Amino acid sequence: QKYADRSHRKHFRNKFPTVCPSLMKASVRTGILGYTLSFTRNHPVPTIVKDDQIQILVSHAAINPVDYKLPRALFGPVFGIDVSGTVTKTGNDVATLKVGDKVFGRASSGSLAEYTISNEKELVLIPEDGWSFGDCAALPTAYLTGIQALRTGGIVPQSTVGIAAESQPGRSETKKSVVVIGASGGCGLAVVHLAKAMK
Numbered sequence: 001q002k003y004a005d006r007s008h009r010k011h012f013r014n015k016f017p018t019v020c021p022s023l024m025k026a027s028v029r030t031g032i033l034g035y036t037l038s039f040t041r042n043h044p045v046p047t048i049v050k051d052d053q054i055q056i057l058v059s060h061a062a063i064n065p066v067d068y069k070l071p072r073a074l075f076g077p078v079f080g081i082d083v084s085g086t087v088t089k090t091g092n093d094v095a096t097l098k099v100g101d102k103v104f105g106r107a108s109s110g111s112l113a114e115y116t117i118s119n120e121k122e123l124v125l126i127p128e129d130g131w132s133f134g135d136c137a138a139l140p141t142a143y144l145t146g147i148q149a150l151r152t153g154g155i156v157p158q159s160t161v162g163i164a165a166e167s168q169p170g171r172s173e174t175k176k177s178v179v180v181i182g183a184s185g186g187c188g189l190a191v192v193h194l195a196k197a198m199k
Contacts, residue, residue, distance in 0.1 A: 020055070020088060026113035027079045034072020037079065044115040046109040051093035053117050056085040056103065060137035061111035064186065074101055078110020083118070084126065084137040102126040104136035111137075138186075146190030153178070155195065160186045 026043035030036045048055055062082035084104035087097055097120060105123035107116040126136050150156040155176055171197060178195045182188040 015018070016030050020115065023112035024079075026110065028077045028110075029072040029075075029079060034077070037068065043078065043113065045115045046113075048089055048091050048117065050119075051091040052120045053091045053108075054087055054094055054103075054120055054123060054159060055089040056083060056107070056116050056118060056123075057088050058083055058111060058114055058116055059085040059133035061107075061113075062137045062141070063112070064141045066141065076110055078113050079117070080111030080113075080116075081106050082137050082140040083107040083111035083116055084117070084133040088115070091120075096120060097123060097125070102133070104133070104139065104142050142186035142190040143194065145187045149191055150178070150194060150198075151189070156198065 018079060023042045024045045025039070025041050028038050028040055028043060030038040032120055046055070060083070061080045063080060064082065067079050067081060082104075083106070085102075087099050087101045087103055090099060102125065103123045104126055105118055107118050108122070109117040126133070147156065153176075156177060178191065180188050180191045180195075183192050
């Protein structure tokens with residue numbers, strides 16, 4: 001997180017960057033199988049190659065166990081999935097987000113870097129009611145895993161997208177209890193928070 005914070009301060013020292021560099025700092029997978037964590041100052045900045053993609057100037061990124069278990073051949077050279085930051089470029093088919101929007105979600109080209117690429121459907125706007133970049137970067141993997149666990153357990157309908165009571169008629173009528181094994185971990189805490197919000 002501190003690594004991402006430094007790059008964020010550098011880019012926003014004056015104003016929003018108008019020119020994207022060609023190289024960036026990044027945490028990358030090296031070694032024969034790509035499991036070794038290394039740092040570089042000369043990794044190519046990812047560019048948009050599909051019309052539904054978005055380029056992001058990274059503010060914060062989160063690390064999960066899955067990040068260091070995936071090999072380079074499967075998940076690319078840059079570590080990280082969870083990200084928050086500011087939109088710098090959009091593909092031709094992007095309709096819901098624009099340059100300058102503050103977003104968070106899942107990166108497709110790795111999040112432990114100064115820039116990353118994501119698909120439009122993997123990002124949402126950061127709420128304006130007090131949520132920070134750091135708060136939002138910590139959410140995607142842990143909370144998506146948590147909501148999937150609640151759906152698998154029948155606590156939440158499989159078709160449910162959000163957790164707002166008004167969007168889920170009858171949700172509060174359930175009498176099921178939830179037992180969380182490992183409630184001190186990231187996914188466990190997420191399940192506790194989500195289950196409590198659904199009471």
